[in-house]
Amino acid sequence: MRIKTIALTNFRNYRKQIVTLGQGLNFIIGANGEGKTNFLEALYVLSLVKSYKAPDHDLILNDAGLSRVSAILETKTQNIELTVAFSEIGKAASFNRQSADRLSDYIGIMNVVLFTPDDMTLIKGGPADRRYFIDVVLGQIDKDYLNDLTQFKHILKQRNELLKQMQEKKVNDQTFIDVITEQLAIHGEKLIVKRKEFIDKLAQSAREKYDYLTNKGEVMIGKYIPSIKGDYLQELRGRITADIVSGTTNFGPHRDDIEWTLAEQTAKFYASQGEQRMIVLSICMALCDYYTDVKADQPIFLLDDVFSELDAEKQNRLIQYLLKSGNQAIITATSLIDIAHNYKNQAKIFQVIKGSIREEQQHGQS
Numbered sequence: 001m002r003i004k005t006i007a008l009t010n011f012r013n014y015r016k017q018i019v020t021l022g023q024g025l026n027f028i029i030g031a032n033g034e035g036k037t038n039f040l041e042a043l044y045v046l047s048l049v050k051s052y053k054a055p056d057h058d059l060i061l062n063d064a065g066l067s068r069v070s071a072i073l074e075t076k077t078q079n080i081e082l083t084v085a086f087s088e089i090g091k092a093a094s095f096n097r098q099s100a101d102r103l104s105d106y107i108g109i110m111n112v113v114l115f116t117p118d119d120m121t122l123i124k125g126g127p128a129d130r131r132y133f134i135d136v137v138l139g140q141i142d143k144d145y146l147n148d149l150t151q152f153k154h155i156l157k158q159r160n161e162l163l164k165q166m167q168e169k170k171v172n173d174q175t176f177i178d179v180i181t182e183q184l185a186i187h188g189e190k191l192i193v194k195r196k197e198f199i200d201k202l203a204q205s206a207r208e209k210y211d212y213l214t215n216k217g218e219v220m221i222g223k224y225i226p227s228i229k230g231d232y233l234q235e236l237r238g239r240i241t242a243d244i245v246s247g248t249t250n251f252g253p254h255r256d257d258i259e260w261t262l263a264e265q266t267a268k269f270y271a272s273q274g275e276q277r278m279i280v281l282s283i284c285m286a287l288c289d290y291y292t293d294v295k296a297d298q299p300i301f302l303l304d305d306v307f308s309e310l311d312a313e314k315q316n317r318l319i320q321y322l323l324k325s326g327n328q329a330i331i332t333a334t335s336l337i338d339i340a341h342n343y344k345n346q347a348k349i350f351q352v353i354k355g356s357i358r359e360e361q362q363h364g365q366s
């Protein structure tokens with residue numbers, strides 16, 4: 001899928017802006033603070049009706065009261081007009097001028113994969129950041145997963161409250177803890193299986209992308225690390241006494257992690273800044289392929305400030321990859337100084353200055 005034309009009204013530092021994007025590579029170039037990330041955020045918001053980094057009211061241009069992003073999305077089968085709007089009292093989304101009664105009816109029409117410097121938490125952050133990554137992706141493409149996750153969180157909270165009461169000897173309800181343990185295991189087991197399957201597939205593909213980007217022969221591996229081995233229900237039953245003593249559920253999907261290694265060393269401690277960035281980038285590239293498989297249409301790839309910390313060779317390899325993949329990609333950068341002319345000529349280049357975007361006229365090889 002591709003965005004043809006996008007219009008921003010009172011969005012962040014854009015008062016009124018219409019941009020016609022190219023089918024393949026699009027570069028958004030500008031100095032710090034001019035509005036590059038804001039533009040990518042608008043595309044993200046159009047897809048998910050919320051930002052990845054700020055509450056809704058921050059999206060509205062200072063004192064404007066109402067903010068709107070609309071676009072024509074071209075999918076394999078049709079063109080869809082999408083609109084999202086934010087005001088001080090709420091938000092709304094519509095497709096083909098029909099307003100969506102529930103946001104869940106709207107989310108999923110436009111698929112984006114976003115790379116931002118914040119994604120480094122996937123390597124540098126804690127287990128919760130990594131679990132959140134999985135939950136966001138699987139939650140978007142698998143309604144059963146989302147349902148199991150919601151149920152699991154709800155039951156976990158109940159179980160922990162009960163364990164706390166049992167720890168404090170206020171209650172000793174063996175039947176209730178057994179029932180709740182069983183329910184938790186039903187949903188937890190499904191989460192573990194799907195997460196593992198997803199990470200196995202994603203990591204295998206990311207490994208190939210990393211290899212392509214670096215061309216160094218160092219192997220990057222990702223693994224889902226469950227906090228329990230074996231059957232979840234059995235493990236939970238076996239550990240009930242320990243759970244009562246600590247007043248909480250110590251094992252399960254809420255304690256699992258993903259391990260990323262480079263050359264058999266933990267990436268967080270071993271890989272350089274640039275290498276960590278390339279690992280995350282490889283994961284995002286793999287995610288694009290994953291969405292293409294599942295949704296039978298290519299997602300739109302948004303890359304914020306991806307070139308910093310990458311040497312010229314890696315930057316050009318990435319561009320080469322994107323040109324070949326055929327995804328529509330929107331890439332922000334402060335400059336394209338290291339990018340080969342031949343690649344730049346195959347892209348649309350936009351300059352952004354103080355919340356105003358203008359397409360740069362191409363001058364061939366000169």
Ligand SMILES: Nc1ncnc2c1ncn2[C@@H]1O[C@H](COP(=O)(O)OP(=O)(O)OP(=O)(O)O)[C@@H](O)[C@H]1O
Nearest residue numbers: 012013031032033034035036037038058060061062
């Ligand atoms: N709601 C808003 N209304 C008006 N201006 C805003 C709003 N939110 C953010 N801005 C402004 O938008 C400007 C541009 O932000 P943006 O993050 O897009 O810059 P950038 O071009 O990505 O810069 P960098 O290269 O540093 O990443 C900031 O200077 C900020 O003050």
Ligand SMILES: [Mg+2]
Nearest residue numbers: 036037038305
């Ligand atoms: Mg930025």
